[in-house]
Amino acid sequence: MRILVVTDAWYPQVNGVVRTLGTLRDELTRFGHETIFVTPDQFRSLPCPTYPEIRLAIRPGRRMARTIEANQPCAIHIATEGPLGWAARRYCLKRRVPFTTAYHTKFPEYIRARFRVPLPLSYKVMRRFHAPSSTIMVATQTIQSELETRGFQRIRRWSRGVDTTLFRPRSREELKGLVPDLLALQKPIFLYVGRVAVEKNIAAFLGADLSGTKVVVGDGPQIDELRRRHPDVLFTGAKQGEELAAHYSAASVFVFPSRTDTFGLVLLEALASGVPVAAYPVPGPLDVIGNSPAGVLDRDLAVAARAALGISADVCRAHALSFSWEACTHQFLDNLSPFDPLALIESGS
Structure with missing residues (x-):
């Protein structure tokens, strides 16, 4: 056809x-x-x-x-x-x-x-x-x-x-060759991937009380403003392919602050990489995570992110494998x- x-x-x-x-x-x-x-x-x-x-x-x-x-x-x-x-x-x-x-x-x-x-x-x-x-x-x-x-x-x-071949858990040795700078950051690493724009509600993530390091992967109209306001946050710009997948795998928790996405493909990419998700209980996260132990949904994003630290990579990966492009x-x-x-x-x- x-x-x-x-x-x-x-x-x-x-x-x-x-x-x-x-x-x-x-x-x-x-x-x-x-x-x-x-x-x-x-x-x-x-x-x-x-x-x-x-x-x-x-x-x-x-x-x-x-x-x-x-x-x-x-x-x-x-x-x-x-x-x-x-x-x-x-x-x-x-x-x-x-x-x-x-x-x-x-x-x-x-x-x-x-x-x-x-x-x-x-x-x-x-x-x-x-x-x-x-x-x-x-x-x-x-x-x-x-x-x-x-x-x-x-x-x-x-x-x-989700492409479970590209997005997968990776060893420290593999990450050294792709994202050595991330491995040197203070742990835990809380990651956001997506457009850097007001509708993504990134300010909620950047303002959350979290120890460790916050990393933002992506580009968009709000990036210069947020860089000035949050000098302690690592803004990497947009990434693709193996480099993007390595950024996921190097993270401790993937934080999804959006309240307006209809799905959130990045949620699956993080889970396939063995990284737990923290998000609000809104459309997108409710459908992808639901009652699964692969993530934590809470009206307080910092509470969700801290709670997600205890989730194993195997649980996250297993949940992602249930989503097939075919x-x-x-x-x-x-x-x-x-x-x-x-x-x-x-x-x-």
Whole structure:
């Protein structure tokens, strides 16, 4: 099957949505499907206000139409609610072509944190965007329940997996060759990995009363400000591949301060690395950790982080192994709404 995926989030962005879609592409290829991605680098774009790393496509409608028609997909999936997502949505509605969408990010909460836009207004826009979708894919039951209470319909599960070969416990000798500076830090090491932005609530982690060393891996619009305010914290910038995996493995506890993520792929990466998780009891951590002994959820983040120090690497690793990318990809395929690509021609395009 030829699947066209439209996403405003793509490389060189480093976040859970991009990693999820990149892995989906690899898995679909392995299953014998052809996947075409429509991404911002294929269009004229401008930097997103307050977040210049994200590029926003400018007037993408005509090129979007040409791209879809040239590839004649058997299914269309719109992954994000940005300019490309809206352009693909307009195309599909005009030609009565079915499509699916995904709810990766709690944009209403993000927009409120950045611009003080009221939640009811933002959720009204989100409902309008997703309403024509044949299926809205979400990562967890908690997010599904939240959206249903806000009037969203036709929601189905599309979970997440983790690369347990890359993210794994590593010996001290292996870490010496990858992250020698981390091994010299005062223990315990409390680690955060992700965007350094206000919606991630990093201030709660940096302000927590914890002995040892705090490490922040990632980049984003808040990094310079936080570096000035917290000179005792090690900010490494963004990391990828083996170097990122080694940072996880060198940590004592992974601290996840976000209250707005729909899943938190980094939670699985930490657990696969044998590192326990400390987080708030909110969507994402509630679904990934739940009642598992692999982490501690508490309204006091410092209490959770200190309690997590006693959790063994084996318990964390075993929990992560229950999350499979193969199973997630089968879910994605089951959720699609295939159609005859000739319908694009017959619709008058």
